[in-house]
Amino acid sequence: MNKGLTLDDLAVPLRVLRLLVTDFGHLPAPEIFVSTIYPDRLELRFHDDLSGFELWRDVLGIVPDAVDYREQGGGRTRVLKASAAYAGAVLVLIGYGDVPAPVPVGAAA
Known part of the structure; x- marks a missing residue:
């Protein structure tokens, strides 16, 4: 934790959050994270x-090619990540979802 920062030092991301609530309050609610480290x-x-990730990505104008895809949890969880500059802050979207189980060979469709 950076003990030299004050709440005023987090004004930019908090202002962006206020803008997002005003402009996109109808979209799905994410978990919100603000850090003194960044x-x-x-x-x-x-x-x-x-x-929910895709809805937010679309309204923020982040192109699909700018989304990073990876898997974690032994290949059981998809992780999508994208970032963009927004009103003076770095806005980072992260989405987690299950990787569908593979269909066994010979199973009926």
Whole structure:
């Protein structure tokens, strides 16, 4: 924790959060993360809801090619991550979702 920072030092991401609530309050609610380690960053995290991630990505104008894809948990969890500059802050979207189980060979469709 950075003991030299004050709440005023987090004004930029908190202001962006206020703008997002005003402009996009109808969209799915993410987990919201602000950190003293990265005082210019606001993270919006979507757990078990990649559709929420995609809605936010679209309204923020982040192109699909700018989304990083990886897997964690032994290949059981998809992780989508994208970031963009927004109103003076770095806005980071992170989405977590299950990787569908493979269909066994010979199973009926």
